Amino acid sequence: MDLLLATLDLREVVASTAVAPLPGRPRGIEGVVFYQGEFLPVLAWKDLPGGSVPEGEAGALAVLRPRLGLPIQRLFGTIDPPSEAWREVDEQDPTAAWVSGICTMEGLQLRALDPARLIALLRRFREDR
Amino acid sequence: MDHSFDDVWAECEDLFQQAHETLATLKEPQSSHVVQAAINALFRTTHTLKGMAGMLGFHSFSRAAHRMEDIFDLMRKGRLRSTDSLVETLESGVLALEAGMADLRRGRPEPEDYLYAIRRELGELEALARPAQGGVQDLTSMLDLPADALKALSEYERTRVTALLMSSLPIHGVAICLDFATFDERLKALSEALGAQGELISTLPWDVPEGLDGLAFLLVVACSTVDLGALPLLGGELISTALLANPDRVPSALKEGDSGQSAEAPAPVEEAPVVQAPPLAQEVEILRLPALRVEALEARLMAVGQLRDKASQLLRRNPGPLGEHPIALMTQMEEGLLEVQKSLLQMRMVKIESLFSRIEPMVKSLSRDTGKPVKLTFNGGELELERSLLGKLSEPFLHLVRNAIDHGLEPPSERLALGKSESGSIRITASQRGRNLRFDIRDDGRGFNLERIESRGIELGLLKRGQSPTPERLHRLALEPGFSTKDRASQLSGRGVGMDVVRAEVEALGGELHLSSEARRGSLIRLSIPLSRAVVSCLKVRCAGQVFGIPLGSVIRVQAGRPLRHGGDQVDVFGLSLPLESLQACLGLPEPDGQRSYVVLGQQGAASRSVSVALGVDEILGRGELLLRSLPELAHAAGIMGGSAQEEGVLWVLDPEAVLGLAMDSLMRRVARV
Structure with missing residues (x-):
C-alpha cells in the first residue's frame, strides 16, 4: 500500500532496527524499539482494518510526532498534491478508520495517514480488549 | 507555556526542591553549624529565585522572593532565631512561591502579593527580629497592612505602634469611605469619636472599593476593642474594620523590663551567641542537576x-x-x-517524604483557619519518585488534601454529635504497585454527597432522570469537566481548580484518579502514577525462549530441578498446596510440555497466607539489578511492568500483581474446561 505522511506529523525517519516483540502484545502494536532512550511502540500494519503485511523487511521506521513508529519499506520522496487530486475515503473503505483522504497522482493512489485517527483506533483496540 | 523557559522552570523546580529539603533539616534538632548552613542555603536559594524572576520580568514574584530573602538574611545574621513556628511560616512562604511559579508556568497573570496569606506572620517575624547594632526595636511590620501603607507611617507613628504593642494594646484599623463634598468634616468627626475610644495613631489613604465614590481612609487606632456603635457613621461610610496587630504575639522577653507605657524603644534582647560561619566542608551541598x-x-x-x-x-x-x-x-x-x-x-x-513535607504545613494552616482539628498521618515516605514528577504532583495533591479538609471533614461539633472523635483524620499512604506508585488519601469525614452529585449530573444533562446510577458512576461523575456541586467555589478549595483539572493533570502524567466514599464514614481518593524508570532487583528466568525479570520483592520461593509439572498441577510449598500455572499460559505464549522449575509468587507486603501461586518457568537464570523503563501507553501489555535493554534484546520485567491475576484467571479457565 502506498501512503502519504504529512511532514508536519513526522518526527524523523530512521533506519529500521529489530523490533522487540511484546508477549501478549496489544492489538495494533508489533512491539517496541529503543528510540531516544525510551521505548517506542511500533505499529502492526496487519492488525489495522484494510492494512496488509508488508512484503519483505521494513527498510526504515517513520517516527510520528505522537511517538509511534511506522515500519516502512521505502520512501518515494515528497510531493505537494493539488487540491483536485484529493478525494474522500468511502465509508465502506476499511482504511477509513485511519486514513483522512486519498490522493491520486501520476497513476498512484496514495492514502493519507491520519495520526489522530490512528491513535484513536489503537486506543479503541486497547479498550475493547 | 513558553518552552524557551523550560530550562528556567527546571532550575526553579530544583531550587524549590532544595529549599524543601533544607527546611526539613531545620525541623529536626540540629547543631548550630548545620542550622547556619541550612539558613545560608535558603538565603542563596531565595536570592537566586529573586534574580531569575526579575530577569524574566516577573516583578511581583521577584519582590516576594526578596521578602523571603530578607527574613533568611535576618536569620543568618543571628537577628532572628530559628523556631518551629518560624520554620512553619517560612515553609508556607516557599510553598506560596512554588504555587506562584506553577501558575506563571501555566501563563497565569501575576498576583499583587504572592505572600498575602502569610503577610501578618512575615510582618511579625520582621518586627521581632533583634535590632541591628545601634538600632531600635520597631514592631511596625507587625501591622497587617500592605507594604505601601507601612511605608507611609511617619517615624513618630512607628514609635507609637511599637510602644503601644509593648504595652499590650491591640491595634485596629477602621476603613471608611467619605463623600467628596463633606469628607473633611466627616473625617474630623469620626477621628474625634475614635480618638475617644483609644489612641488614634494615623490616618492613611485607602483604596476606594469598587462601586463606591468618594475618598477612602484607614484610621489606625490602639484600643482594646472598637465600639462601632459609638461612632457617628453614616450609611455606606464604613468599609471594614480589622485587627491589625495583636500584642499577644509580642514575646514576653521583649516586654520584660519595659514599663509598658514608655514610648521608648525596648532594650535589645540579650545578645545571642554569634553563630560563626561554618567551615567550608560543612557547606558542601549534594550536586543537583536540573x-x-x-x-x-x-x-x-x-x-x-x-x-x-x-x-x-x-x-x-x-x-x-x-x-x-x-x-x-x-x-x-x-x-x-x-x-x-x-x-x-x-x-x-x-523520597516521597519531600511531597509529604509540603502537605504538612498546609494542613496545619488550614486546620487553624477552618477550626477543624486534623490528625494527619503519612506512610510510605521512604519510597522514591522522579523529581520532575514531584513538581507536577504537588499542586494536584495539595488540592485533593485541601478538598478533604474543606468538604470532607465535618466541624468538631458535628463530629461529636455523630459519635466521631473531635479531630478528623487524614491518612496519606504511598505504595508501589507494579509499575505504578499509588497514593491513597483517606479521610474519616462525611464522604461525597452522592445525592447532590446525582442531581447536579441531571442538571448538567450528564445523567437521565430515573437512571439509578451506581455509586461508582456517581463518583466518576465528580471528575467530569466543569462538574462542581457548589455554585460558588469555597475560599479554600476554590482557586478555580476543580477535580476535573486535577484529573487532567494526573492523566497528563499517565496516571489515574479514582474516588470512592461511604456516607458518614469517609472518602478514599486513589491516585496512581506510572514510574518511567527505576532500578529493580529481579530474578531472571527463561520462558518460551525469552528472558523475563520478576521483582524479588514478590518472590517467596524458587524451586529448580523438580519433577516435571504442568499448568493446573498442585505443588507443596512449606506444607501448603499451591496451584501451579506456567508463565507461558499467563502471557498467552505457546504452552510447554512441562516444566521442572517454578517460582512462588506472592502479593507484595501481604501476609504469608494471602494469594500466592507457583509460576512454572523453563529455566532459572539468577538475579540481577535491572534498569527498568516503563512502556508507553500504546504498548501496555498485560503482566508486563516494563523492559530493560540488554545486549541480547529487551528483557521484560513482569508486574507480579498483574501476573498473579493472570495466573488465577488461567487456572479458572482450566477448571471451567474440565
Missing part, C-alpha cells in the same frame, strides 16, 4: 550503551585472535554503564 540535563545525559548514555551492544555483537560474530578478552572488557563496560545509569537515576529521584 532534570532536563539529567535526561540529556541519560539519552547520551543510552546511545553509548547501544553502541557497546552493537560492538559486543560484532565481536561475538567475528571472534579475533584475542579470544574472549574483548568480550570480557565489554562486560566490564556494561557494568560500568549500569552504575552510571543508576547514579543518574538517583539524581532524578527524591
Whole structure:
C-alpha cells in the first residue's frame, strides 16, 4: 500500500532496527524499539482494518510526532498534491478508520495517514480488549 | 507555556526542591553549624529565585522572593532565631512561591502579593527580629497592612505602634469611605469619636472599593476593642474594620523590663551567641542537576550503551585472535554503564517524604483557619519518585488534601454529635504497585454527597432522570469537566481548580484518579502514577525462549530441578498446596510440555497466607539489578511492568500483581474446561 505522511506529523525517519516483540502484545502494536532512550511502540500494519503485511523487511521506521513508529519499506520522496487530486475515503473503505483522504497522482493512489485517527483506533483496540 | 523557559522552570523546580529539603533539616534538632548552613542555603536559594524572576520580568514574584530573602538574611545574621513556628511560616512562604511559579508556568497573570496569606506572620517575624547594632526595636511590620501603607507611617507613628504593642494594646484599623463634598468634616468627626475610644495613631489613604465614590481612609487606632456603635457613621461610610496587630504575639522577653507605657524603644534582647560561619566542608551541598540535563545525559548514555551492544555483537560474530578478552572488557563496560545509569537515576529521584513535607504545613494552616482539628498521618515516605514528577504532583495533591479538609471533614461539633472523635483524620499512604506508585488519601469525614452529585449530573444533562446510577458512576461523575456541586467555589478549595483539572493533570502524567466514599464514614481518593524508570532487583528466568525479570520483592520461593509439572498441577510449598500455572499460559505464549522449575509468587507486603501461586518457568537464570523503563501507553501489555535493554534484546520485567491475576484467571479457565 502506498501512503502519504504529512511532514508536519513526522518526527524523523530512521533506519529500521529489530523490533522487540511484546508477549501478549496489544492489538495494533508489533512491539517496541529503543528510540531516544525510551521505548517506542511500533505499529502492526496487519492488525489495522484494510492494512496488509508488508512484503519483505521494513527498510526504515517513520517516527510520528505522537511517538509511534511506522515500519516502512521505502520512501518515494515528497510531493505537494493539488487540491483536485484529493478525494474522500468511502465509508465502506476499511482504511477509513485511519486514513483522512486519498490522493491520486501520476497513476498512484496514495492514502493519507491520519495520526489522530490512528491513535484513536489503537486506543479503541486497547479498550475493547 | 513558553518552552524557551523550560530550562528556567527546571532550575526553579530544583531550587524549590532544595529549599524543601533544607527546611526539613531545620525541623529536626540540629547543631548550630548545620542550622547556619541550612539558613545560608535558603538565603542563596531565595536570592537566586529573586534574580531569575526579575530577569524574566516577573516583578511581583521577584519582590516576594526578596521578602523571603530578607527574613533568611535576618536569620543568618543571628537577628532572628530559628523556631518551629518560624520554620512553619517560612515553609508556607516557599510553598506560596512554588504555587506562584506553577501558575506563571501555566501563563497565569501575576498576583499583587504572592505572600498575602502569610503577610501578618512575615510582618511579625520582621518586627521581632533583634535590632541591628545601634538600632531600635520597631514592631511596625507587625501591622497587617500592605507594604505601601507601612511605608507611609511617619517615624513618630512607628514609635507609637511599637510602644503601644509593648504595652499590650491591640491595634485596629477602621476603613471608611467619605463623600467628596463633606469628607473633611466627616473625617474630623469620626477621628474625634475614635480618638475617644483609644489612641488614634494615623490616618492613611485607602483604596476606594469598587462601586463606591468618594475618598477612602484607614484610621489606625490602639484600643482594646472598637465600639462601632459609638461612632457617628453614616450609611455606606464604613468599609471594614480589622485587627491589625495583636500584642499577644509580642514575646514576653521583649516586654520584660519595659514599663509598658514608655514610648521608648525596648532594650535589645540579650545578645545571642554569634553563630560563626561554618567551615567550608560543612557547606558542601549534594550536586543537583536540573532534570532536563539529567535526561540529556541519560539519552547520551543510552546511545553509548547501544553502541557497546552493537560492538559486543560484532565481536561475538567475528571472534579475533584475542579470544574472549574483548568480550570480557565489554562486560566490564556494561557494568560500568549500569552504575552510571543508576547514579543518574538517583539524581532524578527524591523520597516521597519531600511531597509529604509540603502537605504538612498546609494542613496545619488550614486546620487553624477552618477550626477543624486534623490528625494527619503519612506512610510510605521512604519510597522514591522522579523529581520532575514531584513538581507536577504537588499542586494536584495539595488540592485533593485541601478538598478533604474543606468538604470532607465535618466541624468538631458535628463530629461529636455523630459519635466521631473531635479531630478528623487524614491518612496519606504511598505504595508501589507494579509499575505504578499509588497514593491513597483517606479521610474519616462525611464522604461525597452522592445525592447532590446525582442531581447536579441531571442538571448538567450528564445523567437521565430515573437512571439509578451506581455509586461508582456517581463518583466518576465528580471528575467530569466543569462538574462542581457548589455554585460558588469555597475560599479554600476554590482557586478555580476543580477535580476535573486535577484529573487532567494526573492523566497528563499517565496516571489515574479514582474516588470512592461511604456516607458518614469517609472518602478514599486513589491516585496512581506510572514510574518511567527505576532500578529493580529481579530474578531472571527463561520462558518460551525469552528472558523475563520478576521483582524479588514478590518472590517467596524458587524451586529448580523438580519433577516435571504442568499448568493446573498442585505443588507443596512449606506444607501448603499451591496451584501451579506456567508463565507461558499467563502471557498467552505457546504452552510447554512441562516444566521442572517454578517460582512462588506472592502479593507484595501481604501476609504469608494471602494469594500466592507457583509460576512454572523453563529455566532459572539468577538475579540481577535491572534498569527498568516503563512502556508507553500504546504498548501496555498485560503482566508486563516494563523492559530493560540488554545486549541480547529487551528483557521484560513482569508486574507480579498483574501476573498473579493472570495466573488465577488461567487456572479458572482450566477448571471451567474440565
